[in-house]
Amino acid sequence: MPEADALRADATVTRLALASLTTLRVGGEAEVWTCEADVHVRDATRADFRVLGGGSNLLVGDGGVPERVVRLGRGYAGTRVLDATGDAWLGAAAPLPGLVRRARQLGLSGLEGVLGIPAQLGGAIAMNAGTRFGEIGDTLREVDLMLDGRVERVPAADLGLGYRRSALPPGAVILRARLRLTPSTPERVARAEEAVDAARRGQPKARSAGCAFKNPPGDAAGRLIDAAGLKGLRVGGAMIAHEHANFVVNLGHATAADVALLLERVRTAVGVALEVEWRRWGLAGGEGAARGWDGGHAGARPPMDAG
Numbered sequence: 640m641p642e643a644d645a646l647r648a649d650a651t652v653t654r655l656a657l658a659s660l661t662t663l664r665v666g667g668e669a670e671v672w673t674c675e676a677d678v679h680v681r682d683a684t685r686a687d688f689r690v691l692g693g694g695s696n697l698l699v700g701d702g703g704v705p706e707r708v709v710r711l712g713r714g715y716a717g718t719r720v721l722d723a724t725g726d727a728w729l730g731a732a733a734p735l736p737g738l739v740r741r742a743r744q745l746g747l748s749g750l751e752g753v754l755g756i757p758a759q760l761g762g763a764i765a766m767n768a769g770t771r772f773g774e775i776g777d778t779l780r781e782v783d784l785m786l787d788g789r790v791e792r793v794p795a796a797d798l799g800l801g802y803r804r805s806a807l808p809p810g811a812v813i814l815r816a817r818l819r820l821t822p823s824t825p826e827r828v829a830r831a832e833e834a835v836d837a838a839r840r841g842q843p844k845a846r847s848a849g850c851a852f853k854n855p856p857g858d859a860a861g862r863l864i865d866a867a868g869l870k871g872l873r874v875g876g877a878m879i880a881h882e883h884a885n886f887v888v889n890l891g892h893a894t895a896a897d898v899a900l901l902l903e904r905v906r907t908a909v910g911v912a913l914e915v916e917w918r919r920w921g922l923a924g925g926e927g928a929a930r931g932w933d934g935g936h937a938g939a940r941p942p943m944d945a946g
């Protein structure tokens with residue numbers, strides 16, 4: 640059997656609209672490789688690729704992306720391996736909300752600050768997702784990466800984690816992560832979560848990709864956008880949320896071009912240099928590339944996200 644066919648028998652390869660795999664629900668098609676084991680990830684990453692987690696921090700262009708989109712499947716998504724010791728290796732597709740819930744049930748402290756973040760563990764690490772109550776990096780000990788066809792174990796301290804950023808080696812796929820949580824009680828964990836829940840209450844429920852911009856030092860992007868009077872500003876099906884000005888919501892028919900133009904209008908109107916928090920994939924001319932928003936990709940190296 641030719642090698643490509645043998646692979647397809649293992650990793651599942653499907654052409655899909657990335658809108659269906661992202662929380663903002665915009666984005667065109669790509670060839671999506673769903674991998675259930677390290678060997679599939681190794682093979683899937685032999686050609687140009689991008690890695691998709693929960694798709695909750697992504698703006699994907701309307702034309703999709705030409706590279707393979709590598710996803711980790713159910714084989715990487717289990718949360719039950721987290722036990723009362725609080726020290727566990729978890730697959731990078733483990734859903735963060737499920738991990739937060741399980742930690743609370745087991746009376747383990749450390750994940751309260753990431754309550755309400757709809758990420759997968761790998762995507763949470765890549766973005767060092769968090770709130771002012773805590774980040775995923777606080778509990779992270781080490782990761783296994785697929786890098787240039789080999790599995791490498793890397794301590795968290797070497798991942799360059801900061802405010803909504805990591806410095807993963809280009810082309811690395813996080814396969815697994817070791818978290819170390821602290822024994823506490825379900826009641827205390829639930830109490831600590833209350834403050835995080837309260838801080839999130841003003842955020843919109845409509846489809847979004849979370850905050851669009853990072854907070855500039857000493858200020859909040861949401862406050863600045865609100866003060867500029869931009870709540871409710873619309874381009875096509877994309878709108879600045881009334882509930883929180885740093886959220887762009889999809890009214891149901893938004894395109895990536897709508898969203899990119901809306902972000903551009905906000906940046907111009909606010910008059911303070913705001914850095915986009917989302918990773919952007921495959922944005923074509925009218926969707927921001929001309930302004931350098933899309934890192935695109937070059938040649939044989941796996942493409943870097945713009946972010």
Ligand code: FAD
Binds near residue numbers: 691
């Ligand atoms: P994706 O969006 O799929 O990908 C994000 C980046 O991670 C991409 O560059 C991707 O290539 C990379 N990546 C994903 N998986 C892997 C992997 N296994 N190996 C290597 N790289 C990988 N964020 C916060 O920080 N705090 C919040 O409070 C918050 N609230 C949100 C609320 C809502 C309603 C929504 C929709 C989003 C929110 N976000 C928040 C944004 C988002 O959830 C985070 O950025 C999250 O970390 C993205 O994880 P993901 O798995 O969805 O990654």
Ligand code: EPU
Binds near residue numbers: 859860862865882
């Ligand atoms: N504000 C306004 N108008 C708005 C929104 C906010 O005036 O429309 C003001 C608030 O009154 C407050 C300040 O701006 O004084 C900060 O607002 P908020 O407390 O809502 O926090 P944030 O800085 O906007 C951050 C994270 C969120 C995270 C929350 C909860 C960033 C960019 N955002 O929001 O993360 O959920 O704190 O801790 O760091 C994300 O990164 O995607 C995200 C949603």
